[in-house]
Amino acid sequence: MSGIEIRNLWKEYGDQVVLQNVDLTIAPRAFLALVGPSGCGKTTFLRLLLGQEAPTRGTITLDGAPLPDEPGPDRGVVFQRYSVFAHMTVLGNVMAGPELRASRLLGRTFGARRRAIAEEARAMLAEVGLAGSEDKYPAQLSGGMQQRLALAQALMMKPKVLLLDEPFGALDPGIRSDIHRLMKRLWNEVPMTVVMVTHDLREAFTLATRIIAFERTRDRPEERLRYGATITRDILIWPPRSAGQTTIWDADLLPSRDDPTIPGPIAGTTWPKEEPDADAYPPLR
Numbered sequence: 341m342s343g344i345e346i347r348n349l350w351k352e353y354g355d356q357v358v359l360q361n362v363d364l365t366i367a368p369r370a371f372l373a374l375v376g377p378s379g380c381g382k383t384t385f386l387r388l389l390l391g392q393e394a395p396t397r398g399t400i401t402l403d404g405a406p407l408p409d410e411p412g413p414d415r416g417v418v419f420q421r422y423s424v425f426a427h428m429t430v431l432g433n434v435m436a437g438p439e440l441r442a443s444r445l446l447g448r449t450f451g452a453r454r455r456a457i458a459e460e461a462r463a464m465l466a467e468v469g470l471a472g473s474e475d476k477y478p479a480q481l482s483g484g485m486q487q488r489l490a491l492a493q494a495l496m497m498k499p500k501v502l503l504l505d506e507p508f509g510a511l512d513p514g515i516r517s518d519i520h521r522l523m524k525r526l527w528n529e530v531p532m533t534v535v536m537v538t539h540d541l542r543e544a545f546t547l548a549t550r551i552i553a554f555e556r557t558r559d560r561p562e563e564r565l566r567y568g569a570t571i572t573r574d575i576l577i578w579p580p581r582s583a584g585q586t587t588i589w590d591a592d593l594l595p596s597r598d599d600p601t602i603p604g605p606i607a608g609t610t611w612p613k614e615e616p617d618a619d620a621y622p623p624l625r
């Protein structure tokens with residue numbers, strides 16, 4: 341079975357249950373947005389997928405194999421801030437991962453190998469709109485440029501799964517919509533599954549193929565430690581989006597929601613009858 345399979349996942353820190361009984365199948369090439377109130381365990385869930393944390397109970401498999409219990413090149417990550425190395429140039433940042441992979445001992449390569457990596461890094465920087473900034477340091481870039489750099493850095497490792505922890509949360513609205521366009525293009529072009537934590541439902545509806553909400557179902561003060569958050573909503577975005585097809589449906593030719601020929605993003609599921617609407621949900625914090 342390909343994709344990510346999460347079965348009966350629990351995460352506890354000492355006496356505190358953070359996540360409980362999470363069951364989720366993420367299809368290959370899905371763009372999953374993860375929303376929920378502050379402190380409900382979204383980052384913890386992402387860190388479990390990254391391999392930075394181990395589940396207390398339950399299993400996570402990637403393409404049918406148990407997830408390695410440490411971060412690896414098959415999973416890239418971009419955080420809201422500080423994903424890049426401040427002391428390296430833009431080009432150095434994008435070359436660092438492949439160089440380390442090619443030469444674990446020295447962390448750098450030489451000659452033809454190095455030239456090939458540099459060429460690939462320059463192409464990736466051009467892809468995210470950073471051509472011409474190769475020799476700058478991150479501090480000399482705007483916030484939006486730094487996040488483009490962080491994306492380029494993560495994508496250089498050709499991850500199967502890209503994990504995004506509120507990556508665009510600190511950006512101004514105009515820059516945010518630019519980077520949303522870039523993110524859509526990258527998701528279409530690069531064969532990867534994306535899992536993105538966001539506080540912004542509009543962002544979730546703009547980018548995702550599916551939105552999962554985590555919430556505590558029991559949240560009285562005396563229950564907070566003993567009960568964790570779990571999946572309380574699972575929204576499939578309509579009309580269906582699939583990676584590799586930028587515009588799929590002409591507005592005039594929208595299929596019917598109950599058209600059985602429309603493939604759902606998860607095998608065996610049907611599309612919800614109602615149009616999901618970002619404004620219909622209460623703010624998350």
Ligand SMILES: Nc1ncnc2c1ncn2[C@@H]1O[C@H](COP(=O)(O)OP(=O)(O)OP(=O)(O)O)[C@@H](O)[C@H]1O
Binds near residue numbers: 358379382383
């Ligand atoms: N390493 C840790 N040790 C102990 N408790 C932790 C650890 N990491 C997270 N927690 C606790 O787990 C809970 C969930 O934290 P997490 O950061 O995953 O929430 P979140 O949904 O991402 O929050 P936010 O939206 O505010 O970023 C919090 O109560 C936090 O204090």
